[in-house]
Structures are given as C-alpha cells and as structure tokens.
Amino acid sequence: MNKTGVILLNLGGPDSPGAVRPFLYNLFSDRGIIPLGPAFLQKPLAWLISGLRAKKTKEAYALIGGASPILRITGQQADALREALSDEGDFSVYVGMRYWHPFIEDSVSQAWKDGIRRLIGLSLYPHYSRATTGSTREQFDRVAGKSGLEATFISSWYDHPLYIEALVETIKRGLKGHETDGVHLLFSAHSLPVSFIEG
Structure with a gap:
C-alpha cells in the first residue's frame, strides 16, 4: 500500500x-x-529590483527578529495536521515554499525518497489568486509531474465551514471586552493589482 503525503504550500x-x-x-x-x-x-530586472529593495526589506524584518516567521x-501547522491525520491512516506531512527554503521541489523530492507515491498539495492561501495559488500550483504540478507522483491539488477553501467558524471565533475573541455597537469589520486580503482582479 502506498503512503499518501500532504504538502502544505506557502509563499516562504x-x-x-x-x-x-x-x-x-x-x-x-x-x-x-x-x-x-x-x-x-x-531575471535581470528581478535582480535589480531585489537589490534596490533589500535594505528596506531587511529593516522591516529586523522589526520582527530579522527573519520571516512563515x-x-x-511547520506548526504541519505538525498539527500530522497529529490530526494520525488516526486516519498512514500520512506524511511536508512543507513546501514557493520562494524560499524548503522549496517545493525539495519537499516533493523528499516525499519520493520517503516512499510517497500519492501527494496532496494543499495551498495555504484560503482563496484562489493567479499570483499566489496559481503560481504555486504551476510549480507543484511541474515538480510533481517530473517525479512521477500521483498528485492532487487543493486550490481554495475560503468557504469551508470550519475555516469560517475559525474566523468567527477569532473575531469574537478580538472583540471581547470592547464596545461592539457600531463596529464595522473590514476583511482584507493581501492587496492585488487591479489587472489581476479584472482579468
């Protein structure tokens, strides 16, 4: 019986x-x-822009300890998922990042070495966007396809009842002890260029 792997996919x-x-x-x-x-x-423009933005970006990361917590x-989410799946069967859980270590290709390679032949890619972006989930899926499909793994991809889960319930509970905790009359909630995802939204 082939083990199934789940790879949590994120930006890095x-x-x-x-x-x-x-x-x-x-x-x-x-x-x-x-x-x-x-x-x-x-790529040449990416090198130029990354050089121009590096100093300011380093300063921003310095405010939170010098590195991204992502x-x-x-990893904590992967541990929790591994624990939750332990009663469901023989699953292995991996983390794959799109733009930094561990890269998606490294995690897919590790899954193959571990005997995984079926791999589920789970995008940690709740809603689909071409710039996030779309790019991540293209990379996952490319890498998983080369490896010979049977691959499935979960691209969005913004409307899953448990996700909505978690948002509600977080909001309730945040509002606890505060006056709520006249409170308006604004939901905002990472901003996207209008050209991405319109087409």
Whole structure:
C-alpha cells in the first residue's frame, strides 16, 4: 500500500538577513506574480529590483527578529495536521515554499525518497489568486509531474465551514471586552493589482 503525503504550500520568507535579497529575487523572477517587461528581461530586472529593495526589506524584518516567521508557523501547522491525520491512516506531512527554503521541489523530492507515491498539495492561501495559488500550483504540478507522483491539488477553501467558524471565533475573541455597537469589520486580503482582479 502506498503512503499518501500532504504538502502544505506557502509563499516562504527569508530565514536570515542574508536571505532577503535572494528571496526577493526569487519572488520578482516569477512572471506569474509580477511580469516585468518582456520575458527575457524578467531575471535581470528581478535582480535589480531585489537589490534596490533589500535594505528596506531587511529593516522591516529586523522589526520582527530579522527573519520571516512563515516557516515556523507553517511547520506548526504541519505538525498539527500530522497529529490530526494520525488516526486516519498512514500520512506524511511536508512543507513546501514557493520562494524560499524548503522549496517545493525539495519537499516533493523528499516525499519520493520517503516512499510517497500519492501527494496532496494543499495551498495555504484560503482563496484562489493567479499570483499566489496559481503560481504555486504551476510549480507543484511541474515538480510533481517530473517525479512521477500521483498528485492532487487543493486550490481554495475560503468557504469551508470550519475555516469560517475559525474566523468567527477569532473575531469574537478580538472583540471581547470592547464596545461592539457600531463596529464595522473590514476583511482584507493581501492587496492585488487591479489587472489581476479584472482579468
């Protein structure tokens, strides 16, 4: 019987100040997120922009300890999922990041070495966007396809009742002890260019 693997897919983030520029370069090199002129200019422009933005980005990360917490948090989610799935069968859980370590290709390779032949890619972006989930799915499909794994991808879960329930509980905790008359809640995802939204 083949084991099934689940790979939690996320953006990734620099794990040290020295990782900021290469992380930004990887991000800006992806035409699915930000097409920078003609395709042949994408990587040179990505290198230029990453260099121009590195200092300011390092300063921003310095305010939260010098590194992105995304790998730690995603690792905690993987541990919780592994525990939740332990009674359901023989599952292995991995973390794969789009723009920094552990890269999706590294995690898929590890899954193959571990004997995984069926892999479920779970995007940790609740709603679909071409710039996030779309780019991540393309990379996952490309890498999983080369490996020979039977792959499935879950691209969105924004309307799942348990997710909505978790949002409601978080809001209730946040409002506890505060006057709620006249309170308006604003839900905002990471901003997207209008051109992505319209087409």
